[in-house]
Each structure stands twice: as C-alpha cells, then as structure tokens.
Amino acid sequence: MTENEKIFWDRVLELAQSQLKQATFDFFVSDAKLIKIEGNVATILLDDMKKLFWEKNLQPVILTAGFEVFNTEISINYVFEDIPIHDNREAAATNTDTSIENLPIVQNDLNPKYSFENFVIGDENRWAFTASVSVADLPGTTYNPLFIYGGPGLGKTHLLNAIGNAVVANNPNARVKYISAENFINEFVVHIRLQKMDELKQKFRKLDILLIDDIQSLAKKSLAATQEEFFNTFNALHENNKQIVLTSDRTPDDLNDLEQRLVTRFNWGLTVNITPPDFETRVAILNNKIQEYNYKFRTETIEYLAGQFDSNVRDLEGALKDINLVANFKNLDVITVEVAAEAIRARKQDSSPKMIVIPIEEIQKQVGKFYGVTVKEIKSTKRTQNIVLARQVGMYLAREMTDNSLPKIGKEFGGRDHSTVLHAYNKIKNILSQDDSLRIEVDTIKNKIK
Structure with missing residues (x-):
C-alpha cells in the first residue's frame, strides 16, 4: 500500500467511525481491507454480505476521502473473500433455480421494514445478531438450526425477518417462509380438514429457509399430530441442508409438553439468548426510532424514556407512538420530558397506578x-x-x-x-x-x- 493509499484508507475508517455506532462500525467496517487504488478505483476486500451496507451507507465517506487525498472522485470495486464452500452454495442455488418452476409459489410473509442495517446492536443481542448475519450469508451451512430465545419485545422477530430479507435480496428466487408457530398450527388444522396434507407438505418441505416465530406455541397449543408434522418437516429441510431458524421465549430444554425428539433437534445447532437492553442500547434504539417522526426530541427526553422502560424494545416503540398522538393533538414541534411524561401516564392509566409527583x-x-x-x-x-x-x-x-x-x-x-x-x-x-x-x-x- 502506497503512502497516499494508507492516508486515504485511514481517512475512510476515521469518517466511518465518526458516523456509525461503534457496534455497527465493528461489524460492518473494521475488518474490511483496501487492496489497491488504480485508475481512481479503490479495490476493497470485505465479506460479500456486507456489500449492500457499504453501498447504502459509505459512498459519501469514500467520496469525501477521495477528494481530500487525491482531489478526485474515487469509485469502488468490491472483492470478496474466497470461501471454500462457495462453489457448493452456487451449485445449490443453481439446483434451486432449475427446479423452481415445478414448485408452487410461496408467499414469504416477510416484513420489509426489518433489516440488519436498522437493528440496534448492544452487548445483550450481539451474538444473536452475529449468528443471524452468518446464517443469512451462508444458509444451511453454519448454524442449523439457529435457535434464538428471550423475552417479548427484544428483537427476535426483527432478526427473523432480517435474515429472510437479506437472503431474498441476495437471491430473489430463494424459497423463504416466515410464519409464527401458531399460524403453522392453524394451517395444519385447515389442511387436515380439507384433506390437503400433500399440499402442506409441498409448501413447507420444499423451502430453502423456514423462519418460525414463537415456537413455544407448538408446545402449548398443538396436538401430537401437529408436532409429528413439524418433526417430519424439520427432518426434510435439515437433511437437505435447508436453513431453519426458530425463536422462543425460553430455551429448547425448557419447552414443556414438546416431544423430546424435537427438543433434541432444536439443540443440534446454535442456541443464543437475547436479554433486555441496557440503558445505552435503549438510548440508541430511541435515537434510531425517532427518525420516523417529525419532531425534535431533546436529549433529556430520550434519556428520560430510556430510564422509564427497561424490559423490552416494544415498550419503547409504544411510548413513541403515544407521544406522537399527544404531539399531533397539541401541534408540537419539540418533545420535552413533560410531554413524554404526559403520554406515558396516559398509556399506563388503565394498566397501572398513576405515578405520584414527588420531589x-x-x-x-x-x-x-x-x-x-x-x-x-x-x-x-x-x-x-x-x-x-x-x-x-x-x-x-x-x-x-x-x-x-x-x-x-x-x-x-x-x-x-x-x-x-x-x-x-x-x-x-x-x-x-x-x-x-x-x-x-x-x-x-x-x-x-x-
């Protein structure tokens, strides 16, 4: 690397670090490498799943560093690490593409608003995030199944959808299905009643990725026949190296009333936990969420909200929605602590005792x-x-x-x-x-x- 190339790359990293959250920088940027700059084109080595993030977020950084160091526009050529199983993955994708004409269309039911880019990373969810990215990058080859557990409103559904959206972005022909365990049970019952079980088997056992939310419902509400069908679906997908991702409110071993053979299979891959976000992560989540609203939130307001809700992300989102209602009603531009407190009290009025104002x-x-x-x-x-x-x-x-x-x-x-x-x-x-x-x-x- 020449001296100017080193100056350029150091400046790229410096600008990126100043504009991104530290966890985001560490994951998406820190391990990238500049190979060379030739003909005003910078060749950058990084993991292929991170290319989209670079294209969406770091083009201005490259432009700025290019003009500062070389006084010209620098474009980018991305190259990717040579993964030994890459050829197998391409072959699998080719096989999927050639046979897709014979398979029924599957509605993936993914929520497009959930992505890895807008997932706020903290110490309490870092491993779940990293494992999810790895699964999306190489489905069926790293952690299979991936089992994510934790309390409600901590981001499990976000990660499930982010995996599916990332896979579909990389391969539009991928057969991906997101479904809650409760809806899987409902579909099973309907197909049994209509005597169309072959249609259900074709739908689920020919997927490339199955994303099941709240698998604990399978233990609570399903009949033995439903667990049997899910067991056979799991086996069919796993034997063909198709990715399975499950979320739950508890570990596989704590899923009471679930057949032991299913518990055993859920433990085959990687089990990761998500815990409630700490104060700093809650502040980061709020700062990310308030971008959706046309109000100015004062710093003390964000800190106030982060201090009031410490169990899950859903409470933070709900508080912002209620603040939005109050702000719209009062035609406000700035959200103060007083406004936020009023919205929270209104939200809790029916479910908890009203907070006493005490100095x-x-x-x-x-x-x-x-x-x-x-x-x-x-x-x-x-x-x-x-x-x-x-x-x-x-x-x-x-x-x-x-x-x-x-x-x-x-x-x-x-x-x-x-x-x-x-x-x-x-x-x-x-x-x-x-x-x-x-x-x-x-x-x-x-x-x-x-």
Whole structure:
C-alpha cells in the first residue's frame, strides 16, 4: 500500500467511525481491507454480505476521502473473500433455480421494514445478531438450526425477518417462509380438514429457509399430530441442508409438553439468548426510532424514556407512538420530558397506578431522617455503611416513585452516573425479595413520603 493509499484508507475508517455506532462500525467496517487504488478505483476486500451496507451507507465517506487525498472522485470495486464452500452454495442455488418452476409459489410473509442495517446492536443481542448475519450469508451451512430465545419485545422477530430479507435480496428466487408457530398450527388444522396434507407438505418441505416465530406455541397449543408434522418437516429441510431458524421465549430444554425428539433437534445447532437492553442500547434504539417522526426530541427526553422502560424494545416503540398522538393533538414541534411524561401516564392509566409527583428532595429527606443521616451525606462520596444504605434506598425509591430518568436521579444524588443508580436499584430490589426487615423499612419510608 502506497503512502497516499494508507492516508486515504485511514481517512475512510476515521469518517466511518465518526458516523456509525461503534457496534455497527465493528461489524460492518473494521475488518474490511483496501487492496489497491488504480485508475481512481479503490479495490476493497470485505465479506460479500456486507456489500449492500457499504453501498447504502459509505459512498459519501469514500467520496469525501477521495477528494481530500487525491482531489478526485474515487469509485469502488468490491472483492470478496474466497470461501471454500462457495462453489457448493452456487451449485445449490443453481439446483434451486432449475427446479423452481415445478414448485408452487410461496408467499414469504416477510416484513420489509426489518433489516440488519436498522437493528440496534448492544452487548445483550450481539451474538444473536452475529449468528443471524452468518446464517443469512451462508444458509444451511453454519448454524442449523439457529435457535434464538428471550423475552417479548427484544428483537427476535426483527432478526427473523432480517435474515429472510437479506437472503431474498441476495437471491430473489430463494424459497423463504416466515410464519409464527401458531399460524403453522392453524394451517395444519385447515389442511387436515380439507384433506390437503400433500399440499402442506409441498409448501413447507420444499423451502430453502423456514423462519418460525414463537415456537413455544407448538408446545402449548398443538396436538401430537401437529408436532409429528413439524418433526417430519424439520427432518426434510435439515437433511437437505435447508436453513431453519426458530425463536422462543425460553430455551429448547425448557419447552414443556414438546416431544423430546424435537427438543433434541432444536439443540443440534446454535442456541443464543437475547436479554433486555441496557440503558445505552435503549438510548440508541430511541435515537434510531425517532427518525420516523417529525419532531425534535431533546436529549433529556430520550434519556428520560430510556430510564422509564427497561424490559423490552416494544415498550419503547409504544411510548413513541403515544407521544406522537399527544404531539399531533397539541401541534408540537419539540418533545420535552413533560410531554413524554404526559403520554406515558396516559398509556399506563388503565394498566397501572398513576405515578405520584414527588420531589426527589422529599425522598432524600425522609430516607435521611429514617436512617439518621443528612441529605448532604446522602449526596456525598462517604462510604460508611449507614450512608451507603440510605443512598441506595433513596435511589431505589426515586426510581420507583417518580418519573425521573436514571441520569436525572444520579444528578440529584451528587452527580452520580446512571449506571450507579441502576446498580443501587437492582441491589435493593434483590435484597427486598429476601429480607423482610428491609422491606418493612422501605415500606415505612414510603408511607411517610406519601
């Protein structure tokens, strides 16, 4: 690599890193390599599944770096790593193409809004994301089946659809089917009633990729005959190296009432977990989602919302939709914490008690009085046992009894970081589940605050 080529490439990486989230940069950009620049064409080596991302997101970066270093427009020629099984994959694709005329048309039922590019990556979903990308890149050859489990609203359905959309983008003739386990059961029942089981078998056993959402429904609601049909469908696809991806709210071994032979097959491939997003990931998710709305969200509003919803992404999306309703009704351009709080209270009115408006100072005062420490000591850096307990109980109650965000609570407790508040909250919450004495103390303080 010449000196100018090195300067150019360093500038490309610098610009890309400044414009992308760190996790996105690490996955899509960091392992790319500049081979050469010849005739104003930069030859870049990267994984072939990342080409679409580069084309959609990094063309301006290449142009900028090209004019800065060479004072001319630099175009790109992508080359891809030579994967040993590439020829087999091409052969499989050719076989699929030649036989596709004899197969019935399949509606993939994919949601086009879900892609890898708009999936927000955090520590809690990184492995599931990486495995999903790998499966989309080489279906049927890496992890088969891929089993993704976790609570509701954490992105499992997003990843299922992203896999399917990526495969269809690379091969429009690929036979891909996204379906929930409940709908699979319904289709089975209908085909049994109509005596058209051969049609069902043709539909599912000739797929290239089967994406099944909420497979736990198969254990809860299906008859033995349905599990038998799914077992045979699974075997038919797996034996022909066709990709299967499953999502669930629990691990394969925890799927009660499911035949053991199915549990065994679900464990054949890779099982990955998605856990609730941390504060930083929730902020990133919100910043990504608000691009869909024509309002300006203040930074403190985003942090407030991220602090209020910590169980799943669906709650964050629902909050934004309710904020949209309030903003439209009031004809607002800027979303403040007050607007967001109003929308959230309206959303929770029927399902949970209305949040009492309590100043954090009042919580600190009552906690301090109970434990015999001053508010100043609670806000200080002192680490004596009674002060630490009072401080952590105060943070816990501020989270439980007010609408304030984690950063706001941290600021009121001596300028502490939001992670410190979350740690205190979780610690007191865990102790309360085991220690009746502390629970009585906290309840006593709560009654005095109210």
